[in-house]
Amino acid sequence: MEYKLRKAEPKDVSDILRLVKELAKYEEMEHHVTLTEKELLEDGFGDTPFYHCIIAEIQGEGSGDGPKVVGFAMYYFTYDPWVGKQLYLEEFYVMDEYRGLGIGSEILRQLSDLAMKTRCTGMMFVVAENNEPSVQFYKRRGAEDLSQEEGWRLYRFDKSSLIKMATPGEE
Amino acid sequence: MEHHVTLTEKELLEDGFGDTPFYHCIIAEIQGEGSGDGPKVVGFAMYYFTYDPWVGKQLYLEEFYVMDEYRGLGIGSEILRQLSDLAMKTRCTGMMFVVAENNEPSVQFYKRRGAEDLSQEEGWRLYRFDKSSLIKMATPGEE
Numbered sequence: 001m002e003y004k005l006r007k008a009e010p011k012d013v014s015d016i017l018r019l020v021k022e023l024a025k026y027e028e029m030e031h032h033v034t035l036t037e038k039e040l041l042e043d044g045f046g047d048t049p050f051y052h053c054i055i056a057e058i059q060g061e062g063s064g065d066g067p068k069v070v071g072f073a074m075y076y077f078t079y080d081p082w083v084g085k086q087l088y089l090e091e092f093y094v095m096d097e098y099r100g101l102g103i104g105s106e107i108l109r110q111l112s113d114l115a116m117k118t119r120c121t122g123m124m125f126v127v128a129e130n131n132e133p134s135v136q137f138y139k140r141r142g143a144e145d146l147s148q149e150e151g152w153r154l155y156r157f158d159k160s161s162l163i164k165m166a167t168p169g170e171e
Numbered sequence: 172m173e174h175h176v177t178l179t180e181k182e183l184l185e186d187g188f189g190d191t192p193f194y195h196c197i198i199a200e201i202q203g204e205g206s207g208d209g210p211k212v213v214g215f216a217m218y219y220f221t222y223d224p225w226v227g228k229q230l231y232l233e234e235f236y237v238m239d240e241y242r243g244l245g246i247g248s249e250i251l252r253q254l255s256d257l258a259m260k261t262r263c264t265g266m267m268f269v270v271a272e273n274n275e276p277s278v279q280f281y282k283r284r285g286a287e288d289l290s291q292e293e294g295w296r297l298y299r300f301d302k303s304s305l306i307k308m309a310t311p312g313e314e
Contacts, residue, residue, distance in 0.1 A: 116309050124299050154290050
């Protein structure tokens with residue numbers, strides 16, 4: 001099956017949200033997705049993009065059908081104070097029925113090309129410890145588990161904690 | 172791990188103060204200690220913005236350090252307050268960071284203020300492709 005990878009455009013935000021929800025559903029967390037198309041549009045395609053996406057598209061399946069978005073990767077740049085710029089892979093998903101065609105590998109290749117071009121020294125991402133297929137997908141390609149090797153644990157202050165720490169009235 | 176820091180002032184300058192800043196810093200400064208001494212930088216926080224596809228913008232606290240001799244003065248708490256203000260102002264729904272699991276003082280500093288250990292609660296593990304793996308995955312000749 002022919003597919004094409006391209007940079008996301010503003011018109012893609014509804015497909016991006018759809019795929020984000022599909023992936024969340026796979027983790028049984030669909031109701032946690034509160035992001036809207038409007039926020040995705042402002043945050044990704046405004047003056048300062050907060051994220052970037054690569055879109056995977058196949059040609060329509062019937063004659064006359066338009067292209068269909070079947071996968072995506074969402075990424076942004078982070079900064080390691082020891083070595084500099086890093087590429088951060090935030091979300092990476094190919095619809096079940098379109099797996100095994102090499103779309104995932106091709107997306108990773110484009111991300112790797114981009115990392116080289118923008119002089120990033122690494123690509124970072126998190127994987128749920130019980131997600132064996134993903135763990136293998138990444139380890140096969142040389143990914144190191146920094147939680148294992150360096151003992152890093154991911155923490156968060158949620159909004160209510162931020163409000164408690166912020167200047168009163170700043171919310 | 173000092174020998175692991177290969178970043179240069181030139182890169183910090185380009186990356187932080189060019190057209191697209193890749194990081195931001197808050198600096199903590201004290202007045203000089205002797206008469207005639209200038210201000211002295213004694214601490215900092217390095218942060219940038221990340222994106223959670225479920226809820227949107229997040230503030231990511233990458234580095235946070237106050238020189239030993241200047242701790243206990245409330246500098247750390249004040250830095251966190253300013254970061255929290257910034258998160259509210261830029262409509263971030265959370266602030267994220269990593270802590271080494273054996274760093275008990277830091278773990279307590281953050282937990283006292285309400286931080287949740289997502290590695291504990293949600294099983295997230297941090298992974299990396301280093302440069303040699305990226306080269307292997309990239310288009311040959313792209314490096």
